[in-house]
Amino acid sequence: DAGVTQSPTHLIKTRGQQVTLRCSPKSGHDTVSWYQQALGQGPQFIFQYYEEEERQRGNFPDRFSGHQFPNYSSELNVNALLLGDSALYLCASSLWGRWAYGYTFGSGTRLTVV
């Protein structure tokens, strides 16, 4: 299956620490978007990467940063973790400019900050 792969699936971190989440997009996709989903809420857009550049950003502080690599995979970094950062982090891949085809989502990384 050449779907979206996220790692790790679960993570527990201590307040103040830093975390890196990883995403491999679906084969053939070149764009990666990251979403944060708090319990009982809809996904909130964090940012989107295409051609190794951040193209759009949602309303998230600078503690949230990312990177895209030449193979289109991506990382999400969160510094100085807060308890409120506990959430499911979803990666979605797509083809740049082909939004009508929808996103393919990974199963997410469940981050718990204690």
Place this chain on the structure above:
Amino acid sequence: SQQGEEDPQALSIQEGENATMNCSYKTSINNLQWYRQNSGRGLVHLILIRSNEREKHSGRLRVTLDTSKKSSSLLITASRAADTASYFCATDGNQFYFGTGTSLTVIP
């Protein structure tokens, strides 16, 4: 911030019944999509409807769009226990804005 709002927030029906959920959004769109999410896992794309379409079907799914009211509805006919999930609408752009979701429970 979230663009859409689904209604109702939660819905419980018997297997075999139809389930209808609604989505309202705030700004003009090019297309609207519906996604399903099982137990806090990844979202699965269900169906897309473009702004110049009023109705679309895919299997047991029927989606309508009323751009004048900035609203859409998703109908699932002959529901099954496996349809139990949360359903989100997402409005377009080069990023998607998701609503708050409708939690559907289908009782066998």
